Amino acid sequence: MITINKKVKISKTNQKVEFELQDLPEGEYDLQLLIGENGEIVPGKDYNLENWRSGIKLDIVPSFRREDMYGEDGR
Amino acid sequence: MGKMADNSIIIDTNILLYLNIDNEEVKGKALQKIQYLKRDGYSLAISEQIIREFLVAKSNLQKIAHKIDFNKLREDVQYLLHNFSIIWPSFKSVLFLEELIFKYRIQGKVIHDANIVAVAKENNVFKILTNNPSDFIFALGEGFEIITL
Numbered sequence: 001m002i003t004i005n006k007k008v009k010i011s012k013t014n015q016k017v018e019f020e021l022q023d024l025p026e027g028e029y030d031l032q033l034l035i036g037e038n039g040e041i042v043p044g045k046d047y048n049l050e051n052w053r054s055g056i057k058l059d060i061v062p063s064f065r066r067e068d069m070y071g072e073d074g075r
Numbered sequence: 076m077g078k079m080a081d082n083s084i085i086i087d088t089n090i091l092l093y094l095n096i097d098n099e100e101v102k103g104k105a106l107q108k109i110q111y112l113k114r115d116g117y118s119l120a121i122s123e124q125i126i127r128e129f130l131v132a133k134s135n136l137q138k139i140a141h142k143i144d145f146n147k148l149r150e151d152v153q154y155l156l157h158n159f160s161i162i163w164p165s166f167k168s169v170l171f172l173e174e175l176i177f178k179y180r181i182q183g184k185v186i187h188d189a190n191i192v193a194v195a196k197e198n199n200v201f202k203i204l205t206n207n208p209s210d211f212i213f214a215l216g217e218g219f220e221i222i223t224l
């Protein structure tokens with residue numbers, strides 16, 4: 001987890017925010033800024049795939065082939 | 076053609092379902108492969124069709140388990156949007172699909188697989204991670220690399 005702290009002021013004449021990210025390793029990053037209705041920062045949800053759960057426990061896992069997933073009518 | 080990076084790879088619907096289902100062995104295997112791909116610099120992509128198929132299969136599984144949870148389905152979409160690039164069909168991808176069907180005499184439900192390939196090709200993606208590699212045999216002739224778990 002990387003946290004970037006930066007105070008920004010958004011106005012009609014200043015709607016661009018720049019970050020210096022040169023110390024980060026090369027790769028793809030998701031930047032997310034969540035602002036509530038009253039202007040407060042809303043904590044973001046962790047969408048890490050490790051935590052992605054269905055609540056469905058299957059002992060035998062289907063192959064999920066399209067041959068089985070679709071009907072003869074194409075749907 | 077679209078403009079995805081050369082190192083992009085399509086993550087097939089079955090892999091997404093394996094990542095999501097609470098079966099530690101299957102989830103662990105899929106997650107490890109995804110982590111290796113990310114470590115090796117691959118950009119993970121899914122098409123609109125894959126999102127749709129995931130939601131159909133997932134809601135059907137919920138139905139079987141007698142607990143349809145629309146909040147979970149909504150959350151699933153967010154997980155997909157946060158972790159994968161989305162590629163889209165287009166007029167050109169339909170022409171690619173037509174070409175594939177004619178060239179490889181594809182018929183029936185395999186046309187759904189062929190559409191994954193057509194949309195991937197249109198978006199300049201030539202790798203697919205799937206647990207059902209035999210469904211994409213025809214794509215090898217189009218220069219695709221089919222990777223499995």
